[in-house]
Amino acid sequence: MNVFVVNCGSSSLKYQLINTDTEEVIAKGICERIGIDGKLKHKPTGKEELVKEVAMPEHKTAVSYVLEALTDEVAGVISDLSEIDAVGHRIVHGGEKFASSVIITDEVLRAIEECNDLAPLHNPANLIGVVACKELMPNVPMVGVFDTAFHQTMPQKAYMYGLAYEYYENYKIRKYGFHGTSHSFVSKRLIEILGKTGQSSKVIICHLGNGASITAVQDGKSVDTSMGFTPLDGLIMGTRTGSIDPAVVQYIADKKGYTIDQVMNVLNKESGVDGLSGVSSDFRDLDDASEAGNERAILALDMFAYRAAQYIGGYVAAMNGVDAIAFTAGIGENDGKIRAKICQYLGYLGITLDEEANKARGKEAVITTEDSRVPVYAIPTNEELAIARETVALVL
Numbered sequence: 001m002n003v004f005v006v007n008c009g010s011s012s013l014k015y016q017l018i019n020t021d022t023e024e025v026i027a028k029g030i031c032e033r034i035g036i037d038g039k040l041k042h043k044p045t046g047k048e049e050l051v052k053e054v055a056m057p058e059h060k061t062a063v064s065y066v067l068e069a070l071t072d073e074v075a076g077v078i079s080d081l082s083e084i085d086a087v088g089h090r091i092v093h094g095g096e097k098f099a100s101s102v103i104i105t106d107e108v109l110r111a112i113e114e115c116n117d118l119a120p121l122h123n124p125a126n127l128i129g130v131v132a133c134k135e136l137m138p139n140v141p142m143v144g145v146f147d148t149a150f151h152q153t154m155p156q157k158a159y160m161y162g163l164a165y166e167y168y169e170n171y172k173i174r175k176y177g178f179h180g181t182s183h184s185f186v187s188k189r190l191i192e193i194l195g196k197t198g199q200s201s202k203v204i205i206c207h208l209g210n211g212a213s214i215t216a217v218q219d220g221k222s223v224d225t226s227m228g229f230t231p232l233d234g235l236i237m238g239t240r241t242g243s244i245d246p247a248v249v250q251y252i253a254d255k256k257g258y259t260i261d262q263v264m265n266v267l268n269k270e271s272g273v274d275g276l277s278g279v280s281s282d283f284r285d286l287d288d289a290s291e292a293g294n295e296r297a298i299l300a301l302d303m304f305a306y307r308a309a310q311y312i313g314g315y316v317a318a319m320n321g322v323d324a325i326a327f328t329a330g331i332g333e334n335d336g337k338i339r340a341k342i343c344q345y346l347g348y349l350g351i352t353l354d355e356e357a358n359k360a361r362g363k364e365a366v367i368t369t370e371d372s373r374v375p376v377y378a379i380p381t382n383e384e385l386a387i388a389r390e391t392v393a394l395v396l
């Protein structure tokens with residue numbers, strides 16, 4: 001089967017066409033600057049990249065250019081659109097309504113719309129992508145795969161905040177968690193590596209990318225995660241603060257004369273390792289700067305690792321043990337220095353790093369010694385493949 005995987009943002013649309021029998025990517029690409037001017041970068045596997053600067057006033061035009069590129073005489077990979085068997089859409093927020101992926105019917109579309117309030121920057125854009133694809137491929141089944149769904153198994157004691165209960169009842173304020181597709185994909189793989197599929201298992205997944213979150217997965221189910229009502233909570237990230245005393249919001253607003261929106265912008269976009277270091281949000285730059293002795297870069301990396309280790313410790317306690325830990329996403333898969341820094345805090349678990357093995361980059365590897373009581377792995381995530389697999393499972 002060929003599954004078209006779509007990740008639609010407010011001004012961009014990323015896509016992959018995946019042959020789910022071989023799990024190979026047939027083509028992938030991105031439309032950028034939708035609604036501004038418009039640029040398509042289309043990369044067919046084994047062929048030359050196609051770059052097209054064309055007006056994309058709205059998402060439907062962008063999708064139509066992608067479909068044109070997929071069937072193009074030179075850069076195309078399929079002869080016509082009937083070779084697309086299904087479309088899998090990444091949807092950020094499914095609220096409490098969606099605990100798993102779904103076939104998108106009109107009724108489902110309305111139910112997703114009702115979650116828009118919870119992710120006002122992301123969900124409406126995701127839905128625009130769904131509508132555009134439905135219009136251009138009316139007979140192709142569409143599936144929605146939610147970032148929040150995997151975490152719907154968290155027990156209430158984990159997802160509730162210490163706010164009066166009415167805020168949960170009336171406004172659904174609770175921890176939802178994100179990166180669920182990645183946490184699900186990597187935890188499944190880790191449990192498979194451990195040979196514990198179908199048995200009881202306790203694993204911790206550290207998804208460390210520009211956005212970062214850690215999840216405790218017991219018996220294959222998310223039981224706690226570090227992101228919360230929004231992706232701002234938890235770990236210190238590229239540009240996000242992670243957990244912070246909420247009273248700081250009012251204090252900054254008073255001191256700087258900012259509106260709440262302006263303070264939220266500071267917390268989301270001007271903070272994290274970027275704001276702390278004044279160097280960059282990219283860990284490659286931070287590693288270089290810290291090696292050159294930049295004290296604020298060293299501090300930012302120390303804080304990042306310290307916070308991550310605190311979450312890991314919290315989740316070992318939550319599950320009363322851990323069988324294995326995995327690092328994934330841009331930083332987790334590639335940055336051995338940060339992995340080592342985090343593991344330095346985990347000696348109490350009997351974890352001993354294998355420095356040579358920890359040089360692994362972008363590939364699956366065990367990074368601890370054979371006698372490490374708890375093995376630690378680097379496992380590449382693949383959210384597009386996960387979406388394609390979910391889509392096939394529903395439409396077959």
Ligand code: ADP
Nearest residue numbers: 208209210211281282283284329330331334335
């Ligand atoms: P997102 O999907 O959240 O944008 P990714 O998972 O792609 O993030 O991770 C991007 C981040 O990964 C970059 O900002 C950078 O900090 C980090 N990264 C990527 N490659 C490397 C590398 N070789 N060494 C260290 N960090 C890396």
